[in-house]
Amino acid sequence: MSKQFLSYIKYQIIMVVSLHYSFNGSKQQLSCVQSLSNSHRRLKANVNISCRATKLAEEKTEKASFYKALSLEPNNNVTVQEIKTAYRRKALENHPDICHPSRRKESTRLFVELNKAYETLGNPVLRKEYDYQLGLVSKFERPTCQGTTDSGLSRERWEDQLYELRRRSDNRMSGRGSSVNRFRCRHE
Amino acid sequence: MAEQAYTVASDGETVEDDRGSSVYPEIAIGIDIGTFQSSVAVWNGSQVDILKNTKNQKMWRSYVTFKDEIPSSGVTNQISDEFEIFSGSAIFNMKRLIGRADTDPVVHSSKTTLPFLVQTLNIGTRPFLAALVNNVWKSTTPEEVLAVFLVDLRVIAELQLKRAVRNVVLTVPVSFSRFQLTRIERACAMAGLFVLRLMPEPTAVALLYGQHQQQTVHDNMGSGSENIAIIFNMGAGYCDVCVSATAGGVSQIKALSGSHIGGEDIVQNIMHHLLPNMDSLFLSHGNNEMKAMGLLRVAAQDAVIKLSSQDIVMIDVDLENGLRICKVLGRPEFEEVNRKVFEKCESLVEQCLFAARVDVEDISDVILVGGCSNIPKVKSLVLELCKKDEAYMGMDPLEAVVCGAALEGAVASGVSDPLGSLDLLTIQATPQSLGIEADGHTFVPIIPRNMTMPARKEMWFTTTRDNQTEALIVVYEGEGKKVDENRILGYFKIMGIPSAPKGIPEISVCMDLDASNVLRVFAGAVSPQTHQPVMPFLEVRMPTVDDGHGWCAETLVKMYGSALDLSILQKKMQQ
Numbered sequence: 001m002s003k004q005f006l007s008y009i010k011y012q013i014i015m016v017v018s019l020h021y022s023f024n025g026s027k028q029q030l031s032c033v034q035s036l037s038n039s040h041r042r043l044k045a046n047v048n049i050s051c052r053a054t055k056l057a058e059e060k061t062e063k064a065s066f067y068k069a070l071s072l073e074p075n076n077n078v079t080v081q082e083i084k085t086a087y088r089r090k091a092l093e094n095h096p097d098i099c100h101p102s103r104r105k106e107s108t109r110l111f112v113e114l115n116k117a118y119e120t121l122g123n124p125v126l127r128k129e130y131d132y133q134l135g136l137v138s139k140f141e142r143p144t145c146q147g148t149t150d151s152g153l154s155r156e157r158w159e160d161q162l163y164e165l166r167r168r169s170d171n172r173m174s175g176r177g178s179s180v181n182r183f184r185c186r187h188e
Numbered sequence: 189m190a191e192q193a194y195t196v197a198s199d200g201e202t203v204e205d206d207r208g209s210s211v212y213p214e215i216a217i218g219i220d221i222g223t224f225q226s227s228v229a230v231w232n233g234s235q236v237d238i239l240k241n242t243k244n245q246k247m248w249r250s251y252v253t254f255k256d257e258i259p260s261s262g263v264t265n266q267i268s269d270e271f272e273i274f275s276g277s278a279i280f281n282m283k284r285l286i287g288r289a290d291t292d293p294v295v296h297s298s299k300t301t302l303p304f305l306v307q308t309l310n311i312g313t314r315p316f317l318a319a320l321v322n323n324v325w326k327s328t329t330p331e332e333v334l335a336v337f338l339v340d341l342r343v344i345a346e347l348q349l350k351r352a353v354r355n356v357v358l359t360v361p362v363s364f365s366r367f368q369l370t371r372i373e374r375a376c377a378m379a380g381l382f383v384l385r386l387m388p389e390p391t392a393v394a395l396l397y398g399q400h401q402q403q404t405v406h407d408n409m410g411s412g413s414e415n416i417a418i419i420f421n422m423g424a425g426y427c428d429v430c431v432s433a434t435a436g437g438v439s440q441i442k443a444l445s446g447s448h449i450g451g452e453d454i455v456q457n458i459m460h461h462l463l464p465n466m467d468s469l470f471l472s473h474g475n476n477e478m479k480a481m482g483l484l485r486v487a488a489q490d491a492v493i494k495l496s497s498q499d500i501v502m503i504d505v506d507l508e509n510g511l512r513i514c515k516v517l518g519r520p521e522f523e524e525v526n527r528k529v530f531e532k533c534e535s536l537v538e539q540c541l542f543a544a545r546v547d548v549e550d551i552s553d554v555i556l557v558g559g560c561s562n563i564p565k566v567k568s569l570v571l572e573l574c575k576k577d578e579a580y581m582g583m584d585p586l587e588a589v590v591c592g593a594a595l596e597g598a599v600a601s602g603v604s605d606p607l608g609s610l611d612l613l614t615i616q617a618t619p620q621s622l623g624i625e626a627d628g629h630t631f632v633p634i635i636p637r638n639m640t641m642p643a644r645k646e647m648w649f650t651t652t653r654d655n656q657t658e659a660l661i662v663v664y665e666g667e668g669k670k671v672d673e674n675r676i677l678g679y680f681k682i683m684g685i686p687s688a689p690k691g692i693p694e695i696s697v698c699m700d701l702d703a704s705n706v707l708r709v710f711a712g713a714v715s716p717q718t719h720q721p722v723m724p725f726l727e728v729r730m731p732t733v734d735d736g737h738g739w740c741a742e743t744l745v746k747m748y749g750s751a752l753d754l755s756i757l758q759k760k761m762q763q
Contacts, residue, residue, distance in 0.1 A: 084414060084435070085435075085436075088435060088436055088438040088440075089436075091438055091440075091613060091615055092436075092437075092438060092611070092613055095613055095615065095703070096642060096702070096703035097385075097599070097600060097613065097614075097703050098599060098600075098613055100602070104703075108642045108702055108703060111642060111703075112642055112643065112644050115640045115643075163545065166542070
């Protein structure tokens, strides 16, 4: 993605935002530009899919940032407890609720990144997969982490799937319930 | 919601003066607006103080009487007897009615059980509300009533704190829609208050619990193990459940669930039980009917309260005009009459535990708060579901929410405590799913319920017709599978999608929810070849429609059919 294009888009967005600004009276310029560059980053990742080599190289630095986001050394020996503690410590540093208002935008971005990292590292299955991608564990060894054996891993995955199925069926059920309610209230 | 959308400038001067003279920044006060009663608390520098009104009460009845030209509220008004509240001149239950359309079942059930006028035309607009003043029904709105109440509340707070009060943290039910939140903010603005934070009630309790934990376990942050608490909050108007994981003063909200059931439903059920033909009897809202309704309501309320401490209650009430109710009501009968309410409580607890993915064995504490947590059946059902013998003892069930709000007020105002008792944080989760319409009338959540806030998530969509160049993004909130089961928040059109067979164009929809719960939707088409935006993206702050505008969705369908529809882009989903 060329720099030229980026600045072009920034220009475009500022135009839209100023229109929006005069219309709405809100001051969202910065966040908008920021959002755009974020979405750029994601777009960039997509472009790279065709080019496997670049992707892997980039992934490695990008994904190591999950550990970095939690201020931890990329190491599969880090315990779940350590990850949780690190998450809380970083949350107290970066949560927009307790940061100075002038840092609000930045802290929001940092906290969203922190959450993304925690979602992966806090989940034993996702963490294993990603440790493997980082080359922290070799797939063949599959060292047990936190007493999670292979069978434990597959059980976890199975539980995940079960959870998802139950959630969907619950959704359907509640969906049915509320449509009945709607019907009732319309005809009252 | 921190944006200064509705601030009232009238008293800005005095605030500035006060700020100049005080060393500390203005500490936001915590307000718990209840359906039945409200309270105010503030951090006094070392602990939380609950403010008392002129009658030395901590809990102030939530109502406003429109007796003379000037309305007066339950904060300062000296009501000699309960019946005066039910004479038609008082409006209460604002929290139940605010931000609801006239098709809402909650509004419907209020029509014959509340002793003031609630008129519904059943077309999805706002209901008409009126108080009886000198034999004339005078119209008002829930937020106006709430604003009058808040003004009085503010006066008392300013008198006691000897300073101007402007910033507030307000607690709200989990099940409140975005429209209801907007209405609450509007009422605050009308009262000259600036809402620093609207926090779901059980999360305020989670914050207080976090402080308790920190005081008991001095081991700061480190290996201090995580405590899983389930918080069950049931008041007169709403029931909320929350599961939080707390360690080192940080409470992470794992899941939330809530519904508009509460003590009010229980009272209404008892009223119906005592007088089965009540609905037809009271529909006319004549003076006699109003009086009878008031008498019946007081009797029902009394019975419910007494049944919390005794097994049986004797009801003897003369409704006049030859109507007299004499009845002995036992606890089993009471529980049978309210079976549906208790079943709903159970399902809320189960739903919350399931969504939090917590085993009941891992729960450290069951925290029961709110007026209805005194009802033996409620207590036992929650404890049974959580397999615990006893509830958490360290909190006053009526004061926990407002104390939590006051703590949040101090934390959000940037106050720090040398003893570290304000090193607290609640990491909030989204109470409702947010998404858009796609694949027919399917609701596609982009930010799901119980996702950590602030949140940002992107999803990819595509066109449903060949050479479709425009697409409608219709944003909804709710848990229904179909969009018409959810609330429409707004809509906008993206244009300039490159002509291509259906399913080829790539449309990105990104939702951004900041820490103040402000929702922004960011959308645009991306060229599949170059992966670059074909047109500038659009950023829209939601909601763009007002409450009572649910018909917008139907009108959109009428106008455009499915010409501008979207569907999920499958190949992008799999990446």
